[in-house]
Amino acid sequence: MIRQKFSQLPVVCAALVLLGACAASHKISYLQDVTSGVQQKVTNTELVTAMPGDKVSIVVNSKNPELADMFNLPVVTHRAGQSMNNTYSQSQQVSSYTVDSEGNIDFPVLGKIRVAGMKREQISATVKKQLVDKNLVNDAVVIVEFMNMGVSVMGEVSRPGRFSIDRDYLTLLDALSMAGDLTIHGKRENVLVIRKENGSETLYRVNLCDSKSLYTSPVYYLRQNDLVYVEPNEVRARQSTVNGNNVRSASFWMSLASVLTTISVLIFK
Template sequence: MNFCKNLFLAAFLLILGACSTSKEITYFQDLRPGESELTLTTPVEIKIQPKDKLSILVNSQDPRLTNLFNLPILSQQIGIDNSYAMSRGVSGYTVDLQGNIDFPVLGKVHVADMTREEVAVLIKSELQSRDLIKDPVVTVEYMNLSISVMGEVNRPGRYNIDKDHLTILDALSQAGDLTIFGKREKVLVLRNEDGKQRVYGINLCSAEHLYTSPVYYLQQNDVVYVEPNDTKARQSTVNGNNVRSTSFWISLASLLTSIAVLIAK
C-alpha cells in the first residue's frame, strides 16, 4: 500500500512541476496608484555615429536655390502582387568612419556625436554665414537607425528608431510585449560603448529600477534580449516530454493505469 501511495505522490509532483509557472509576470510591482512618485532618468539624446545614414533637406523661399543643396529623389521599381509600382525616396548621407558627411557646396561637415537638431543648426549656420541662402529651413531625419529585440517576445526582430527618445518600453511594445515565458526581472540590453560590448540588466517588475536604468533610453544598434523563464526551460526538454506534449500525457496515463491495476489487486 505504501508503494501505491508513493506512486500517487510521484504522479502529483510530476503534474505540479510541469504546470508550475513563474509568479514574476507583473510589471511595476512597486507602484501604488496615487502614492508612487518616481524621478525619471535624464533623457539621453541619440548621437550620430559613423555608418549612420541621414536625410537632410534644405528649403527656402527660392526652390531653385535650395535644389543645389538637396540630393536627388530616387525612384525604384518594386513588385506588388505580380505587378510593378514606382517607389520614390530621398537620397541619404552616410556618415564616414571619421564622422563626416559630404554636403553639397559646403563639402566635408563633421556630424559625429551630434544630435540631429545640432546638425540642422550647424548646416543652417554654414549656409547663412557663407551667404548661400538667407532664410534656410533645414530638416534632418534618421534613415537607418534601429534596435534589435530578441528572445521571449511575441515579434522578435529589428525595429527602426523614429524619434529622439526611444525607451525600452517603446521597443518591447513594438515587439508585441514579452511572452508569458519571458523573464520580467532580467531583461538584458547589449550596447557597444567605446569599442566594447557592455551588458545591462533591467528589472521590469520594479518601476524604480527600470526608470533609473542607464539603458531606459535606447541608442542605435542596441540589442534587447529577453531570457526564457524556468517554465519555458522545463518545456524545452530534449525529448519534448513536457506538459504540452502528447508523450507527456501518454506517459502519465500509463502511470495512472499501472497504479489502478496495483490497487485493484
C-alpha cells in the same frame, strides 16, 4: 495503510504543481513596486544622436527653390516593380548622407560637417548657421531625418525582429511593445541589452518587475543598433527537451503520479 498513501499521491503531486505555478506568478507583472501617483525619475534622458555609419537626410528649403536646390541631394528614382504592360512603376526616395568613420558628412558647397554625437535639431541648427553666416541662404529652413536607425529584439517575444527608430527617443518598453510584448515564457526580471560602445560590446541587465531597475538603467532609452534579448524562463527551459518531459517538468511528475497510481491499483487490487 500503504494503499491509502499511494492513493493520495496524485493529489499531492497536483498540489505541488499548483504551488509552483503560484510561486512563479509574481514574476509576470511589470513594475510591481509602482503605486498610483508616485513619480519615478528617469536618470538617462539621452536622445538618439548620429553615429558613424548612420544615414542622415538633410533637406534645405527656402523662398527661392532654385537657390535651395543647390544644397539638396538629387531625389533618387528606382524601379519598384513590373506592371502588366511591361513598364516599371516608379517611386522616389530622398537621398541621404552617410556619416563617415570620423563622424563627418560631405555637404554640398559647405564641405565637411561634423555631425557625430548630434541630435536632429543640432544638425539642423549647425547646417542653417553655416548657410546664413556664409550668406548662402539667409532664410534657410533645414529639415533633418535619420534614415536607417533601428534596434533588434529577439528571444521570448511575440514578434522578434529589427525595428526602426522613427522618433528622437525609443524606450526599452517601446521596443518590447513593437515586438508584441514578452511571451508568458519570457524572463521579465532579467532582460539583456547589448550595446556597442567605444569599439566593444557592453551588456546591461534590466528587471522589468522593478521600476528603479528600469528607470535608472542606462538602457532605458535605447540607441541605434542596440540588441534586446529576452531569456526564456524555467518553464520554457524545461520544454526544450525532445518531448518536454524531464525530471523538473510538471508533465514528468504528473506522468509519474499516474504510473504510481496504476501500480498501486494493480498491487492492492
